[in-house]
Each structure stands twice: as C-alpha cells, then as structure tokens.
Amino acid sequence: QQLGRGGTRLVDVRTPEEFAAGHRGGAINVPVDELEQRLSELGSQDQALVLYCRSGSRSASATRALRKAGFTKVHDLGAMSNW
Numbered sequence: 001q002q003l004g005r006g007g008t009r010l011v012d013v014r015t016p017e018e019f020a021a022g023h024r025g026g027a028i029n030v031p032v033d034e035l036e037q038r039l040s041e042l043g044s045q046d047q048a049l050v051l052y053c054r055s056g057s058r059s060a061s062a063t064r065a066l067r068k069a070g071f072t073k074v075h076d077l078g079a080m081s082n083w
Contacts, residue, residue: 008048012080013062018054024083032058035065045070052077 010027012019019029030038032053042049049071051059056078063076077083 008050009043011042011049011051011062012053013051013058014053024052024080027052032062032065035062036069039066039069042066042071046072048073048075050075050077052080052083055079056082 010024012023012027012029013032013035014023014029015031016029019027023029028041030041049066051062051066051074053059053062056076059076059078063074066074
C-alpha cells in the first residue's frame with residue numbers, strides 16, 4: 001500500500017500477531033526480524049518509507065538496517081501512537 005500523492009509507503013515492523021490486532025490504515029507488515037529477507041517488498045531504494053512499531057524501538061532498529069541496506073528515504077515515526 002502507498003500513502004499520499006508522493007507514494008510514501010507505511011511499514012509496520014511489529015509481529016504479524018500485533019499487526020492483526022490493529023494497525024494503521026494502508027500499512028504493510030514487515031516484521032523487523034524478517035526485514036533483510038523481505039527488502040524486495042519495500043520497493044526501490046529511493047522509495048519513501050515511514051516505519052512504526054509499538055514503542056519506537058523496533059522501528060529505530062529497522063530504520064538503521066534499511067539505511068545500511070541503501071534505502072535513502074526512510075523515516076522513523078516511532079510509536080504508532082505518534083501517527
């Protein structure tokens with residue numbers, strides 16, 4: 001899914017169980033511990049991504065990993081309550 005006219009992708013990095021219990025509309029679920037194996041689901045490395053989780057810890061970790069993998073437009077929203 002993509003948000004907005006710029007095509008920003010909202011990525012929930014929590015577990016599938018947490019995602020199923022409730023998530024932001026339009027978000028895709030790519031758990032932080034599966035991130036490296038699922039990079040192709042996120043689009044090109046210049047795709048704008050906004051990551052979130054429950055508290056902000058996992059999204060911060062995922063943001064670092066994506067930047068290390070070459071993604072250039074990664075934004076850490078932190079806790080989903082910040083939306």
